Amino acid sequence: MQRDRFIGPLFYFSVIALVGVKALTAIIFVSLVLVAGLNNQKQIIAIEPAAPPVMISQPLPNVSIGLTAMPIATPVPATLVPTIAPTITIKATSTSAPAETATETSAPTRTATIVALPTLNPTATTNPVSTPTSQPLSTPLVSGTTHLLSSPLLGISTTELSSIISQKFEAPPAGEDSGHHGVDFAFWKRGNLESILGVPVRSTFTGKVASAFSKARNPYGYMVIVETPLTTIPKNIVDAIKLPTSTIPSNPSNRLTCPIGFADWWSKDSQSLYTLYAHLNNPPLVKLGQNITEGDVIGDVGNSGASSAPHLHVEMRIGPSNASFSSMGHYDSLTTDLERHNYCMWRISGSFQLFDPMELFSLQY
Numbered sequence: 001m002q003r004d005r006f007i008g009p010l011f012y013f014s015v016i017a018l019v020g021v022k023a024l025t026a027i028i029f030v031s032l033v034l035v036a037g038l039n040n041q042k043q044i045i046a047i048e049p050a051a052p053p054v055m056i057s058q059p060l061p062n063v064s065i066g067l068t069a070m071p072i073a074t075p076v077p078a079t080l081v082p083t084i085a086p087t088i089t090i091k092a093t094s095t096s097a098p099a100e101t102a103t104e105t106s107a108p109t110r111t112a113t114i115v116a117l118p119t120l121n122p123t124a125t126t127n128p129v130s131t132p133t134s135q136p137l138s139t140p141l142v143s144g145t146t147h148l149l150s151s152p153l154l155g156i157s158t159t160e161l162s163s164i165i166s167q168k169f170e171a172p173p174a175g176e177d178s179g180h181h182g183v184d185f186a187f188w189k190r191g192n193l194e195s196i197l198g199v200p201v202r203s204t205f206t207g208k209v210a211s212a213f214s215k216a217r218n219p220y221g222y223m224v225i226v227e228t229p230l231t232t233i234p235k236n237i238v239d240a241i242k243l244p245t246s247t248i249p250s251n252p253s254n255r256l257t258c259p260i261g262f263a264d265w266w267s268k269d270s271q272s273l274y275t276l277y278a279h280l281n282n283p284p285l286v287k288l289g290q291n292i293t294e295g296d297v298i299g300d301v302g303n304s305g306a307s308s309a310p311h312l313h314v315e316m317r318i319g320p321s322n323a324s325f326s327s328m329g330h331y332d333s334l335t336t337d338l339e340r341h342n343y344c345m346w347r348i349s350g351s352f353q354l355f356d357p358m359e360l361f362s363l364q365y
């Protein structure tokens with residue numbers, strides 16, 4: 001009985017102790033398993049935040065693809081896009097010069113009604129270049145001299161102009177308002193300049209201001225025309241002018257509605273070189289009739305008129321001396337009959353024959 005009394009509690013104690021040890025073992029085992037599991041989860045969680053920086057370093061096209069493919073949707077990508085886009089945009093446009101819009105050469109109001117002006121035929125006008133014997137070109141001031149033109153862009157030499165042409169000259173058929181009547185200069189990145197916007201525009205020749213309208217009209221916007229009598233231009237420059245020989249198409253397609261009834265006031269006994277500078281950033285710095293000197297600043301490069309990006313449009317024509325264009329415009333309801341008449345006289349009458357300005361800007365002596 002005493003042994004039973006002694007063994008009994010001992011047995012129970014043994015059983016309790018055994019159960020306690022087993023429970024402790026189980027607790028330790030479960031704890032170890034939990035700790036191991038938590039460590040694994042910590043590793044997974046630690047990887048997830050590292051994913052967004054990978055997206056940041058992607059170029060824009062890949063980023064946009066990666067954002068849609070990412071399994072974890074976070075608001076971070078939405079804020080990343082605007083900070084990445086500007087740098088890509090600049091790179092994409094840094095090597096290409098902006099082209100002029102087609103609106104300058106297209107004619108939304110063109111009709112086939114008023115066409116046969118007698119002066120349209122270029123053979124009916126005197127060509128001062130091809131008939132040098134009839135022109136007093138050899139004046140004492142310029143005879144025997146050679147001369148380089150002033151570049152129309154401050155800080156850019158004439159020899160550098162060919163590298164920033166964004167649209168070449170394209171002669172239209174006689175009397176048509178198609179083609180590209182001048183040469184365009186533009187760039188986005190050049191030295192310290194982010195674009196050509198605001199670069200001072202200089203007069204290539206000494207002469208008299210033949211147009212300096214204070215309102216921007218289509219297609220030229222703010223523009224200046226400078227008249228230079230041929231007799232004051234060095235012979236080597238006049239000799240370099242080659243007027244394109246074009247004829248009137250049998251079926252003209254690019255005619256304009258040209259208001260008539262305005263007197264044309266120019267002299268037909270002498271001829272001048274007219275240089276037009278278009279799409280200026282601000283109203284001209286010179287006045288109609290003002291005498292200016294080669295190299296004078298007349299405005300700054302802009303994007304006014306029918307232009308999709310900042311550029312300078314330079315146009316050159318040979319025409320009767322003492323012409324004056326108080327205003328000029330076409331293609332929209334803002335223009336008056338006089339403005340449209342002047343536009344037609346300048347561009348399609350045949351009285352002012354155009355040529356490629358690069359014939360002169362590319363002169364090297």
Ligand SMILES: [Zn+2]
Pocket residue numbers: 100104167180182183184312313314
């Ligand atoms: Zn142009």
